[in-house]
Amino acid sequence: MNQPRKIKRVRKSVLREAIYSILVWLLAILWFTPIFWMLSTSLKPTTVAVTENPPQWIPNPLTFENYAAVARAAGGINVGRAVWNSLIVAIVATVAGLLVAVPAAYALARLRFPGRGIIFWTYVAVLAFPPVLFLVPNFYIINQLGLMNRFAALILPGLGSTFGVFMLRQYMLGIPRELEEAALIDGCSRIRILINIVVPLIRPALVTLAIMTFLGSWNNFLWPLIVLTSSSKFTLPIALVRFSAGWGDPYRGIGSTMAAAFISVAPVLIIFVAFHRYLMRGISLGSIGK
Amino acid sequence: MARSLSKRIKTGVGAYMFLLPHLFFFVLFVAAPLVYGLIMSFHRWRLVGEPRFIGFDNFIRVWRDSRFWDVVKNTVFFAAISVPLTVALGVILALILNKKMYGKLWPLIAFVSPAFFGSIGILFSWDWILGSQPNALANYYLMKIGLINEPMSWFKSATLAWTWIIIITAWWIVGFSVLLYLGALQRIPPEQYEAAKIDGAGPWKRFIHVTLPWIRNVLFFDIARHVLLAFGLFDQVYILTGGGPAGSTRTMVYYLYLVGFQRQQLGRAAAISWYIFMIVIAFGAIQLALLTQTVRSAEVE
Numbered sequence: 192m193n194q195p196r197k198i199k200r201v202r203k204s205v206l207r208e209a210i211y212s213i214l215v216w217l218l219a220i221l222w223f224t225p226i227f228w229m230l231s232t233s234l235k236p237t238t239v240a241v242t243e244n245p246p247q248w249i250p251n252p253l254t255f256e257n258y259a260a261v262a263r264a265a266g267g268i269n270v271g272r273a274v275w276n277s278l279i280v281a282i283v284a285t286v287a288g289l290l291v292a293v294p295a296a297y298a299l300a301r302l303r304f305p306g307r308g309i310i311f312w313t314y315v316a317v318l319a320f321p322p323v324l325f326l327v328p329n330f331y332i333i334n335q336l337g338l339m340n341r342f343a344a345l346i347l348p349g350l351g352s353t354f355g356v357f358m359l360r361q362y363m364l365g366i367p368r369e370l371e372e373a374a375l376i377d378g379c380s381r382i383r384i385l386i387n388i389v390v391p392l393i394r395p396a397l398v399t400l401a402i403m404t405f406l407g408s409w410n411n412f413l414w415p416l417i418v419l420t421s422s423s424k425f426t427l428p429i430a431l432v433r434f435s436a437g438w439g440d441p442y443r444g445i446g447s448t449m450a451a452a453f454i455s456v457a458p459v460l461i462i463f464v465a466f467h468r469y470l471m472r473g474i475s476l477g478s479i480g481k
Numbered sequence: 482m483a484r485s486l487s488k489r490i491k492t493g494v495g496a497y498m499f500l501l502p503h504l505f506f507f508v509l510f511v512a513a514p515l516v517y518g519l520i521m522s523f524h525r526w527r528l529v530g531e532p533r534f535i536g537f538d539n540f541i542r543v544w545r546d547s548r549f550w551d552v553v554k555n556t557v558f559f560a561a562i563s564v565p566l567t568v569a570l571g572v573i574l575a576l577i578l579n580k581k582m583y584g585k586l587w588p589l590i591a592f593v594s595p596a597f598f599g600s601i602g603i604l605f606s607w608d609w610i611l612g613s614q615p616n617a618l619a620n621y622y623l624m625k626i627g628l629i630n631e632p633m634s635w636f637k638s639a640t641l642a643w644t645w646i647i648i649i650t651a652w653w654i655v656g657f658s659v660l661l662y663l664g665a666l667q668r669i670p671p672e673q674y675e676a677a678k679i680d681g682a683g684p685w686k687r688f689i690h691v692t693l694p695w696i697r698n699v700l701f702f703d704i705a706r707h708v709l710l711a712f713g714l715f716d717q718v719y720i721l722t723g724g725g726p727a728g729s730t731r732t733m734v735y736y737l738y739l740v741g742f743q744r745q746q747l748g749r750a751a752a753i754s755w756y757i758f759m760i761v762i763a764f765g766a767i768q769l770a771l772l773t774q775t776v777r778s779a780e781v782e
Contacts, residue, residue, distance in 0.1 A: 212582040219591035222652070226595075228618055229606040244616035295503035304496035310504070317511055321709055321761045323734050327741050327751045328514035328521060334528055351506035381495060410599030412716050413734075417742045428601040432720070435605060445609055452602035463594040467586075474660050 226456065233257050233453045237446035257450035261434075267422050268437055270451045273430030276342070280426060281408040284346045288404045289397065291350050296359035297385050301371070311360075314353035326413070333418055344418040345426070349408065355400045362396035363389060399473025402466055406459060427455050518751045526748035539752035549753070551728065552736040553760065559647065559732065560711035560764060567651045567707055568700070571658030576692075578659065579666045596656030600716035607649050608721055611635045636722050639729035646717050646730065654710060658703050665696040704772060708765045712757060733757050 220227075227248070232240050234250040234257070261270045298304070299311050329348055338344040366389070374384050390397070412428045419425055425433065431451050438444035463470070497504075522539055524532040543549050574592050578585065595603060610618040613634040620632040636642045669692065677687045693700075715734040718724055724731040733753070741750025 208581055209583065211580065212584060215577060215582055215588050216584070218577075219588040223591040224618075225603055225606040225610060225652075228610055229602070232609065241614075242616075244621075246616055246618055246621055291502040291506060294499040298496045298499035302496035302499065304493040304500075307496075310500070313512075314507070317515075319705065319709075320515075321712055321754075321758055323713055323737065324518060324754045324758050325511065325514045326737070327747055327754055328517035329510055330742070331521065331526075331528070331747060332510070332514060332517065347506065348510040350503070351508075351510035353507065353511070356503060381499070385499075406597050410597075412600055413738070417738075428599050431601045431605070442609075442612070448605055449609065452605045455602040456598050459597050459599070460590075460594055463597055464586075464590060467589060467593075471660055471664060474657070474664065 226460075229449050229453050229456070232445060233447075233450035235446060237442075237444065240446055240449075241442050257446040258454075260447040261450045261454065268425070268430050268434040269422075270427070270430050270434055270454070272423065273425045273427045274454060276424065277409055277427040280342050280345050281405045283342070284349055284408040285401050285405045287346060287350055288352070288355060289401060292355040292359055292400070293390065293397070294385065295356045296363060297381075297389060299356065300360045300363035301368075302381070314356055317353055318357065326417075330417055339418055340420045340424055342424070345408070345411070345415055348414075349404070355404065358400060359393060359396055362393050366392045395469050395473050398466060398469040402462060402470065406462070409455075409459070427451075431455060518754060521748050521751035522755055524748045526751070527745055528747065532748070535748075539749045540756075543749065543752050543756060548728065548731075549736065549756075552731045552733050553756075555729070555731060556712060556714065556733045557760070557764065559643065559714060560708060563647050563650055563711050564704065564707045564768065566647065567655050568658065568704055570651055571655050571703065572662055572696075572700075574655065574659045575662030575666055578663060593656035593659050595652060596654050596659075598653070600653070601720065603653060604649070604717060604720040607645075611645060613637075637726055639726060642722050642726065642730050646714075646721060649721070650714070650717055654707075658707075661699050661703055662696060665699040666692070669695045701769060701772070704768055705765060708761060708768060712761045712764070733760075 231248055231250055234253050234255070235243075235247075236252070236254050236256065239250075239252075263269075263271075299307065299314075325348075333339060333344045333348070338347070370388050371384050374388060379387075410428065411426070415426050415429050416432075419429060422430075422433065431448070434451055435444065435448045438448070521532070523534060523536060525535050525538075526532040578588060578592065582588075612618075612620070613632060615621065615624070615632040617632070619635070620629070623629045624632070633641070635645055673691045673695070674687060677691050682690065713734055714732045715738065718730050718732055718735050719738075722730045724735055734757070737750050737753045737757070740746050740753060
C-alpha cells in the first residue's frame with residue numbers, strides 16, 4: 192500500500208527535476224549566445240556572414256579561411272605574434288607573481304617581526320582603492336624606469352599587487368600549525384617548511400591565484416593600451432582592436448575578427464572547464480576568509 | 482638575554498627576507514604611485530619637460546570643466562543601476578544553480594565563464610550582434626518576435642546605448658559573483674530551511690530570514706567589488722560607443738584616458754583620479770549603509 196505511493200512520489204520529483212534542468216539548460220544556451228555566434232561567424236566567409244538573411248547558426252559553407260587569415264600578418268598586425276606575446280607575458284607574470292606572493296604571505300601568516308601589523312593592514316587597505324588611482328603615476332614611473340613599450344612594463348607592476356598575498360595568507364591561517372612545529376623541532380629551516388609542508392597544503396589557493404593572475408594578464412586592456420607602442424609588442428586584446436580597426440568598415444573583416452576573438456576566448460574556456468572545481472573552492476574561501 | 486635578543490633580531494631579519502621581494506614591488510608600484518599621484522596632481526606635468534608647481538590649479542580646472550561633471554553624472558548613473566542589478570542577478574543565478582538538477586556543469590559554464598573572458602573578444606561579438614543592419618542577430622530576432630518594427634541603430638541614442646552597456650556589463654561580470662554566492666549558499670546548514678518551513682515561512686520569507694543573513698558578508702564584499710568595477714568602466718565604452726553619441730556615454734576613466742594619455746596632461750589626469758577616488762568612497766559608503774539598514778531591518782522583523 193505504502194510502496195506504490197512512494198514510487199509515484201519519487202517519479203514525480205524526478206520529472207520535476209528533469210523539467211527544471213531542461214529550463215535551466217535552455218536559459219544557459221540563450222545566455223551563451225554571444226559566444227556561439229562568435230564561433231559561428233568565425234567559420235563563415237565574411238561575405239556570407241554579412242549578407243545572409245536570415246542569419247544561419249550552422250555555417251554553410253563551413254570554412255577555416257578566417258583562422259588562416261588571422262595567422263598571416265594583415266595591415267601590420269600579426270595576431271599570431273600577439274597570441275605568443277600574450278602567452279609569454281601571462282606565464283612570466285603568473286610564475287613571478289607566485290614566487291613573490293607565497294613567501295610574503297607566509298611571513299604575514301606565521302612569522303613574527305616588527306611592523307607586521309602595519310604592513311598587513313596597509314596591504315588590505317590598498318585593496319579598496321580604485322585601480323585607476325595608480326594608472327597615471329605608474330605610467331610615469333614606468334617611463335622613468337625606461338620600461339615603456341617593453342614586456343617588463345606589463346609584468347612588474349602586477350608583482351606589487353596585494354590581492355594574492357592577502358588571499359594566500361587567509362588560506363595559510365586555516366592550516367594546522369602542528370605539522371610545521373614538529374618540523375621546526377626536527378631542525379628544518381623555515382624555507383624548507385614553506386616548500387615541503389605549506390605549499391602542498393595550500394594547492395587549491397595557489398591554483399586559483401595562478402589562474403586569476405594568468406587570466407588577468409591575458410585579458411588586460413587599458414594598461415597595455417597605454418604602455419605598448421610598437422605593433423610587434425602588442426598583446427592579443429590590443430592586436431584585436433587594431434586588427435579590427437584596420438578594416439575601416441569593421442564588418443568587412445568580421446569573419447577574421449570573430450576568429451581572433453574566439454582565439455582569445457577559447458583558452459579561457461578550456462581553463463575554466465578544467466579547473467572550475469578549484470576556482471569555486473578557492474574563490475569562495477580565499478577572497479573572504481572563512 | 483643577549484642571546485634571545487640576537488635570536489629575535491635574526492628571526493626578524495629572516496622574516497623580512499620572505500617579505501622583501503614582494504615589499505619591493507609593493508613600494509615601487511603601489512605605495513610610491515600614491516605619493517607620486519598626489520605630487521603630480523599639484524603640478525603641470527608632462528612626459529617630457531620640467532614639471533611646474535601650480536597649486537590647486539588642476540583641481541580647480543577640472544572642477545570648472547562642465548565635461549567633467551557630465552562624466553561624473555554618467556558614471557554615477559551607471560553605477561547606481563549596474564551595481565544593484567548585477568548583485569541581484571548574481572544572487573538569482575546562484576539560487577538557480579544551487580537547486581538539484583541534471584548536468585549542472587553546462588549552466589555553470591554558461592553563466593560563470595564569461596566573467597573570465599577578456600573584454601575585447603566578447604565586446605566585438607556583442608557589437609556584431611547589435612549591428613544596425615536588418616540581418617544582424619538582435620535586429621532579426623527582435624523584429625521576429627515583434628518587439629521592434631524596424632532595424633535599430635542601438636548605439637545612436639544615449640538611452641539605448643546605456644541600456645546595452647548595462648546589460649552587456651551585467652552579462653559579462655556577473656559570473657564571478659555567482660561563484661561567490663554559490664560558495665556562500667552551500668555553507669548554509671539545511672536544518673535552517675527546515676526549521677523555517679516548519680514555522681510556515683514561504684520561499685520569500687525563507688530567503689529574507691535565512692538566506693540573506695547567511696550570505697551577508699559575501700554580499701558586502703561583492704557590492705564593494707562591483708562599486709570599484711563600475712567606476713572603472715572603460716573597455717565597454719571604448720569599444721561599443723567611443724564615448725558617443727555626443728559624449729553621452731563618456732565615463733570618468735574614459736575622460737581620464739583622454740586627458741592623460743591622448744593629450745598627455747598627466748598632472749590634470751592625476752587630479753581627476755583623486756576626484757574619482759573620493760566619489761568612489763562616498764558612493765561605496767552610501768551603498769553599504771543602505772544595505773546594512775535593509776539587512777538589519779530584515780533580521781529584526
